[in-house]
Amino acid sequence: MKIKEVIVVEGRDDTVAVQRAVNADTIETNGSAIGEAVIHRIQLAQARRGVIILTDPDYPGERIRHIVSQRVPGCKHAFLPKADAISKSGNDLGVENATPEAIRQALANVKQEFENPQEEITWQDLIDGGLIGGAQSRDRRERIGSVLKIGYANGKQLHKRLHVFQITKEEFSQALQQVLEEENND
Incomplete structure (x- = not known):
């Protein structure tokens, strides 16, 4: 390659x-x-x-x-x-x-x-998804970063990466759903 x-x-x-x-x-x-x-x-x-x-x-x-x-x-x-x-x-x-x-x-x-990213995923979306401020937030951020192929980040950096790499609301929702399903299966 x-x-x-x-x-x-x-x-x-x-x-x-x-x-x-x-x-x-x-x-x-x-x-x-x-x-x-x-x-x-x-x-x-x-x-x-x-x-x-x-x-x-x-x-x-x-x-x-x-x-x-x-x-x-x-x-x-x-x-x-x-x-x-x-x-x-x-x-x-x-x-x-x-x-x-x-x-x-x-x-x-x-x-x-991308230089001028469109803000599609809000801070509230991260809170609602349990990616900020919860007992499992760190683990969820690590897992969603892996699913989206954007690496682990703290809450602020995750929010920035979602925008800089123009992750759509749909991609974010699907990744979050996968993380939550894996959590339930553990």
Whole structure:
């Protein structure tokens, strides 16, 4: 599988994992202290080929994703569920731990970021769906992020991602229904 866009990853081990899964070029941020030279390379890649951000499903990874998407508008995003990024020992979380199939799946479900998103899903929809302020909210957000392929996020970030990736009310409702049905079957 050849990927036209350049994939932004955190480090060398992530590049190795991505290149085991697909034929692609990468830019490594080398952690969350992203220098201007790296931002410039990402901007150039975005202008010439497009960019897909694939970072670890943890706080530092989300911070890098946010920094890059703020400085380089119009990026695409690929998200790995936490379950697919945990090491065999269970004490490390990252792209480098994902199987080639999990990486291919994340890249197959890439989401385009839109500059002026239409607000379709309201804050009240998140409250009504039990995604904010309830005992099971965190788990539900993690599960709905996985179903929609937009990754885990806190309530505020989930609301933003639903809009930035233009998830429709229908897609949201179907995903929420699936999460609630799975909950009832557990």
